[in-house]
Each structure stands twice: as structure tokens, then as C-alpha cells.
Amino acid sequence: MMRNMTDPLAALIPTPYEDYESGSTADYTADYTDISNSLCDKSNVRNFRRQYEPPLYWLIVILGSVGNLLVIWIYTQFKNRLKTMTDVYLLNLAVADLLFLCTLPFWATDAVNGWTFGTLMCKGVSALYKINFFSCMLLLTCISVDRYFMIVLTTKAHNSKGNLLTCSKLTCVIVWLLAIVLAVPEFLFARSKEDMDNNKYCAMVYWYNENNRTKITVLVLQICVGFCIPLLVMVYCYALIIHTLLKAKSFEKHKALRVVLAVVAVFVLSQLPYNSMLVFEASQAVNTTITDCNQAQGFDVATQVLKSLAYTHCCLNPVLYVFVGVRFRKDLRRLFHTFLPRSSKGVKQRSSVMMDAESTTAFSL
Template identity: 50%
Template sequence: MSRVDDSQSITFTTKDYSPDYSNYLDYDEESSGLCRKSEVRQFVQYFLPPFYFTVFLLGIVGNILIVVLYAYYKRIKTMTDVYLLNLAIADILFLCTLPFWALEAIFGGIFGNFLCKTAKSIYKINFFSCILLLSCISIDRYIAIVKAVKARASKKKILLRSKLTSLVVWVSAVLLSLPEFCFSLQDEAQRSCSTVYPEKTVKAIGFAVQVTAGFFLPFSVMIFCYSMIIWKLLQAKTFQKHRAIKVIGAVVGVFVTTQLPYNSIIIVKAMDAINITITDCQTLKNLDIATQITESIAFLHSCLNPLLYAFVGVTFRKDLLKILKGFGCIRTLIKPQQSTLKLSSPSQTETTGSFLL
């Protein structure tokens, strides 16, 4: 985010750990030995605000459309429906924090201490909830397609289970965001909202938890579930299976492309937090800039979620056309071609219609 998180200042004569309130240290290297980061500050001021506002505008439209479609045209009948609605809400809440961080990047110091903690906590809660909900969607699709008999047997309890699972996701996201609330503060001198860990071990643990819960866990779940789904689809004698496999490839590919670069940087920062291995000023500045770029790329997932998880489905596209027709955007309602994908049971098509059909 614009308040480049959790960096430490260093000197070139000692390896003592000394957490700072900002990554934009503005000291004279020659006189004090501290790394001057005015270049990072300048990059943030010019790069982040337009990027954040663009992501906000693109993402908010798609996710609000999903909420509207569920409210007016589509009844919530399956676990996927519950997860998609929760995912859209989480994306909306997450995206709504971006304009504030854009303003903070431009002007600095717009938050008080409490608002700084609150804003960073809201950001983390919705970040983790989005990622965990993607894992839930993967598991639901795996059960619906690979374990079709089990899916039919639990159909009566499906909504209750999905609501309870969503509740667990939100509670887990709140717990994972607690470090942000505890260690974030507004530094008036540096005019930034930053996360300041009390010691390097706590900082390293915080990074490790973020990478594990925010990338490796959901990525492992997605790889397992979608691999089993592809194996099942390859056994189906239908042309539509190739389209379904392409959709799966897009889902996994987008997740890796948007999330892997940022989490790789987090791993580097976690290792540096433990050993203070990076002592070169230019390397530190490059790492800060790389953090901003890769984290911004990670935010693109909130824009792409509606396309990957909802509007790829025939039902969602049909309902969207109804909305456009209602507003006079189109004159005739185009009836989507019905899919010919045949799985092992009708309930599979119903449960995963927004994903494969």
C-alpha cells in the first residue's frame, strides 16, 4: 500500500535491528549512515494514486453488478452462490479502502492513530477473506464435480454449511488482521501510516503468516482441487470440457500471476527481518519500489474476480443482459446458447454453472 509497510532503517556500521515508522527515511547518508529514501516517496506519490483509483473504478463496477444480480435476478441456491456473494462483498469493502490510501500517498498524514489502525485492519480483513473464499470456491467445485454423490447427499444442508463456512472465513480474516491493528500507528513526523513490529522475530512471524494464509494455503487448495476436476473432465466425452479446462487454467494462472510476485517479495523481507541481510541503500530502495509494484499487481485480482468466477457463467451473463435491457442499453435479449457439458449428475451442472457453463 502507499504506506510501504514494515521496513527497518539500517546503518552501514552495525546490524542492530531498529524498526522505523516509515520506509521513506529522509536523512543524509554521508552524515548519519542512514538510507535516504526520497526517491521511493516520489515514486509512490506519482505511481500509486492513479493506479489505485483505476483499480477501484474497474473493480467496484464488476463486484456491484454481482451483488445487484443476486439481489434482483438470481436466488442463492448453492454453496458457490453464497461464496460468490461474500467474495463480491469482500472485494467491494477492500476496494473502498484504496482511495484513502491513494490520498495518503499524495498528502501523507491524513489518518489519526485510531483511523490508521482501523483502515489497515479493514484492508487486511478483506484481503484475507477474499483469498480464503477463493479456496472455498475451489473446494466446492471439487465436491460438486469429483464427489457428485456426496454433493447430492448434502444438498439439504448446503446453504447452512456454506453460511457457516463463510462465517468461519470472516472470523479467520479478523484474527489474521489483528497484528495490523495492534502494531499499526500514525507517525506524525514521517506523515505515514505504517506497521511497526516491536522486534524482528515478531515481524518475521507476521510475514510468514501472511504468506502462508494469503498464498501458499489457497494455492495448494486450488492446485489439488482443480487438478482433480481436470482429471474428471477429461473422462467426459464432450466438447465443452475443453472450455471448462481453459477456464480453470485462467483462474489458476491469474491467481499465480497476481499473487506470486508480491509474496516472493514478502519472503525476501521476512528473511531480511531475521538476519538484516540487506545493507545496501540502493538495494533497499529497489526492494521498496518492487514491493509497491507487486502489491499493486496483487490488487488486480479484485477487478478480475467477477470475470473469472461469475460472468464466465451463462446464467450470470443472461441476467446481466436483462439489466442492460432494463436500462435501455440493448434492444433485444440475446438468449445464450445452452451448454452441452455432461457430467455425472444434473446437480453438478447446477452447482458449478457459474464456473463451467
């Protein structure tokens, strides 16, 4: 349905919106881009993005790469590491985080110089970003379920350990395939565009249809699969884990409880604000309430800040899920002692093969 262009209120509605992948300006339909841009100047938003995103994204890339490469390094050096479901999930999580980090330099460059890589790269980078975003969230969910089995259902998990390991590998294949399917909108709608000032950008340009059904569907999928479902599963699993640990008479249970709470807290604090903005964006697509240019600019800036906060999770994953574990810390020390033999004198070696269910405080990975 075409908008009534004689209606001054309709003309003020900011048809362009900040794309949740790149932060660049996209449009529902090209018919109104020029009119909206002339009424609402987004140059302040672009300047903020130019100064804010590149240094932060490069910092995330450096820290996240170091942490996740260390995880992969440990797994490649200790072949017998991949003997539990959590180990399989952690390795896939590190790979997903690294692939996700590979997309951030493109967005950092885009913030400074605009999108100079063309439509094909726009689709590829956007799809790679979304594939690994969804795979990360789903793998975190799988880790929560595995911790539930290892701690709450210890006996059952021990008896079916061989089947569970096979199941974990099949689950990872399903996770990656599902993430690829969920990234189909990026292949369809992402493309390189150019605004009135000849600024090029990579953005999602949805097919125009009544009530913005396409955009709403994509946003709902991202919110549900990328946040709501993982959060519900994590809360359920970790609530039962906390209940089990509180009943255990273990000296280390308090430490394990702190780890559980840290995992949930970091996930919620990093993902909830940005997903709340996506919910608001979806509501705007249903019934636009922002008709003031200053409000639209504030929404764009807030989205960029909260999006970058959500990206920091790939830096924290190695710390929360790996390096808090006793086995990983000891294996990491063994690797450093291997390359620095002088510092390894007097250090007691141990086998890194340890059953995950040896203790109810199984966060000692």
C-alpha cells in the same frame, strides 16, 4: 538486544522498512530511525510512490467496483440465485472485494499528501484492508473446494445439496471471523508516524524484541494463510477437476479447462511475486543481508510494484468467477433488457434457477 552503534556496518543496515500495507516507512524501534534516515535517503522511493500508486489504485477502484457491484446487483435482483454453495461464496467474495477497494483511496491519498487521518483511522483502514485481503483468499479457496465437489463428486454433492448450502453459510461466518482474528496485528501495531521531514505516514510499528519475532510471525501468517494454503488447495482441487474433465465426453470440456487454467494462472501470477517479496522480507528480519542504500531503495520500489499487481486480483475476480459463467451472462442481459425494454424484443427468457451439477463443466455458474 541493542545494536552496536559504533559498528559502521550496523549503522548502514536500513532499520526502516517499507510497510507492506501502505508502502510508508516504518521502524522496528524509534531509537534508530533518525540515524538510518540520515544515511539512506528514501525521497526517491516516496517520489516514485507519489507518481505510481494514485492513478493505478484509482483505476483498480473503478474497475473493481463496477465488476463487483454488478455481481451484487444480480444477486439482489434474482433472489433465487443463492441456492448453491458457489453462489454464497461469490456474493461474499464480491462484498469482500468492495470493502477491500474502499481502503485503496486512503493509500492513494497517503502517497500524495501523507497520512492526515490520524492513528485511529490508520488502525481501522489497515485492519479493514487485512480483513478483506484474508477473506478474499479464503473465499477463493472455498470456491475451489466447492468446484471439486460439484464436478469430481457430482453424485455425492447432489444428494447432500441442502446440507452443503447450510455448510457454505456457516463456512462464510468462519471465514470472516478468522479474517478478523488475523487482522489483530493491524489493530495492535498500525499507527500514524512522522519522519524527520515532517512527512506523516501510516505504518506497522512492531514491538521491539530479539530477532524481530513479532514481525516474522505476522509475515509468516500472511504468507501462509494469504497465499500458500489457498494455492495448495486450489492446485489440488483443480488438478482433480482437470483430470475429471479430460475423461468427460463433453463438447464444452475444453472451454471449462481453459477457465480452470485461467483461474489458477491469474492467482499465481498476481500473488506469487508479491508473496515472494514477503518471504524475502521475513528472511531479512531474521538475518539482514541488505546493507546498501541503493539495494534498500530498489527493494522498496519492487515491493510497491508487486503489491499493486496483487491488488489487481479484486478486479479480475468478477470476470474469472462470475462473468465467464453462462448463467451470470444471461442474467446480466435480462437485467439490461429490463431497463432497456426496446432492446429486449426477440430475446428468449429463461429461468435463472439451474442446478450447479447439471454438467461436468460446472464452470457455467
